[in-house]
Amino acid sequence: xxxxxxxxxxxxxxxxxxxxxxxxxxxxxxxxxxxxxxxxxxxxxxxxxxxxxxxxxxxxxxxxxxxxxxxxxxxxxxxxxxxxxxxxxxxxxxxxxxxxxxxxxxxxxxxxxxxxxxxxxxxxxxxxxxxxxxxxxxxxxxxxxxxxxxxxxxxxxxxxxxxxxxxxxxxxxxxxxxxxxxxxxxxxxxxxxxxxxxxxxxxxxxxxxxxxxxxxxxxxxxxxxxxxxxxxxxxxxxxxxxxxxxxxxxxxxxxxxxxxxxxxxxxxxxxxxxxxxxxxxxxxxxxxxxxxxxx
Numbered sequence: 060x061x062x063x064x065x066x067x068x069x070x071x072x073x074x075x076x077x078x079x080x081x082x083x084x085x086x087x088x089x090x091x092x093x094x095x096x097x098x099x100x101x102x103x104x105x106x107x108x109x110x111x112x113x114x115x116x117x118x119x120x121x122x123x124x125x126x127x128x129x130x131x132x133x134x135x136x137x138x139x140x141x142x143x144x145x146x147x148x149x150x151x152x153x154x155x156x157x158x159x160x161x162x163x164x165x166x167x168x169x170x171x172x173x174x175x176x177x178x179x180x181x182x183x184x185x186x187x188x189x190x191x192x193x194x195x196x197x198x199x200x201x202x203x204x205x206x207x208x209x210x211x212x213x214x215x216x217x218x219x220x221x222x223x224x225x226x227x228x229x230x231x232x233x234x235x236x237x238x239x240x241x242x243x244x245x246x247x248x249x250x251x252x253x254x255x256x257x258x259x260x261x262x263x264x265x266x267x268x269x270x271x272x273x274x275x276x277x278x279x280x281x282x283x284x285x286x287x288x289x290x291x292x293x294x295x296x297x298x299x300x301x302x303x304x305x306x307x308x309x310x311x312x313x314x315x316x317x318x319x320x321x322x323x324x325x326x327x328x329x330x331x332x333x334x335x336x337x338x339x340x341x342x343x344x345x346x347x348x349x350x351x352x353x354x
Contacts, residue, residue: 065101065102065106066102068112069098069101069102069116072112072113072116072117073094075113075116075117075193076094076097076116076117076120077090077091077094078164078168078192078193079117079120079121079124079188079189079192079193080093080094080120080123080124081147081168082167082168082173082176082184082188082192083121083124083125083127083128083181083184083185083188084124084127084128084131085144085145085173085176085177086144086145086347087145087146087147087350088145088349088350089127089131090124092127093120093123093124093127094120096123097116097119097120097123100119101115101116101119114195114199114202114203117189117193117195117203118202118203121185121188121189121203121204122203122204124185125181125182125185128181128184129181132181138270139269139270139271139272139277140267140268140269140270140271140275140276140277140278141266141267141268141276141277141278141279142174142177142268143170143174143266143268143340143342143347144170144173144174144310145342145347145350146309146310146314146326146342146347146348146350146351147168147309147310148307148308148309148350148351149164149165149168149308149309149310149311163191163192163194164192164311165310165311165312166311167188167191167192167311168192168310168311169310169311169312170310170328170330170340171226171227171229171330171338172222172226173310175221175222175225175226176188176222178221178225179218179221179222182204182206182214183214183217183218183221184218185200185204186200186204186211186214186215186218187215187218187219187222189203190215191219191222197211197212197215200215227330227332227337227338228332229330229331229332229337229338230331230332230333232331233308233312233313235331235334236312236313236329236330236331237306237313239258239329239331239334239336240306240313240314240315240327240328240329241306242254242258243255243258243329243336243339244304244315244327246258247290247291247293247294248294250291250294250295251291252287252288252291255287255290255291256283256284256287258335258336259283259286259287259335259336260283260332260333260335260336260337261282261283262281262282262283262337263281263282263283263286263335263336263337263338263339264279264280264281264286264337264338264339265279265280265281265285265286265289265290265338265339265340265341266279266338266339266340266341267280267341267343268340268341268342268343268344268347269343269344270344270346270347272343272344272345272346273325273343273344273345274293274343275341275343276289286339290339301319301320302317302318302319302324303317303318303321304316304317304318305318309326309328310328312328313328314326314327314328315327315328316351322352323345323348323349323351323352324343324348325341325342325343325348326340326341326342326348326351327339327340327341327342328340
């Protein structure tokens with residue numbers, strides 16, 4: 060006889076539900092809203108016939124996320140400048156003991172992958188997330204989406220092909236990324252263009268997300284010369300005495316949270332391959348930094 064309450068059951072699965080919703084939406088606030096709605100439906104439902112709460116809750120959450128994603132696309136939201144997912148704190152702790160599973164979860168929430176997922180249809184995105192990130196069997200996904208298993212397999216194949224063709228290949232060694240991030244920040248802060256250029260791949264890309272609400276490039280910068288000069292120039296305009304940096308894990312990898320007078324100003328994360336920085340992501344949209352205020 061179990062003594063678990065509906066709240067206990069839901070809270071035990073909340074990390075998975077939030078993980079599914081975030082990968083579907085790329086927005087922390089929207090993901091939290093979806094999970095809250097899933098809780099309301101769970102708490103008000105007849106749970107007597109629910110044999111597998113995890114699958115049942117993931118089904119509710121996925122369908123709510125699909126609806127939310129369709130609403131966003133239907134509104135045809137215009138965004139000023141490049142778009143990046145909202146930074147998502149990832150610390151799997153003891154819940155993911157297996158190294159291989161941890162790597163899969165980290166990759167599925169990386170900025171590079173989430174940007175590619177934006178180009179999928181809501182159903183393709185749902186199938187990709189459930190299958191590739193969380194390993195649900197095709198039969199279970201078919202039940203969750205009210206689709207036939209052959210149709211789900213077709214959606215999965217199409218989504219996987221799309222992602223594989225478009226996502227860049229980066230090394231995922233956290234220690235190397237952390238080391239390069241620290242050296243990268245030090246060179247930029249010191250105005251050391253030569254030192255910075257030595258860390259950048261020739262065709263490095265810089266993606267800055269401000270939503271038009273703070274200073275950041277309104278288009279993607281490419282080549283080491285353009286990226287290096289932009290970063291040195293931006294550092295020269297900053298107020299060093301007011302800045303501080305904290306390192307934390309965001310979207311499955313090390314990132315730098317840059318604070319001004321103790322408040323989140325920007326998030327910087329890099330992707331690395333062959334010992335060089337291949338991509339630089341800078342998040343400066345204040346709306347997307349709110350979830351980091353309490354860290």
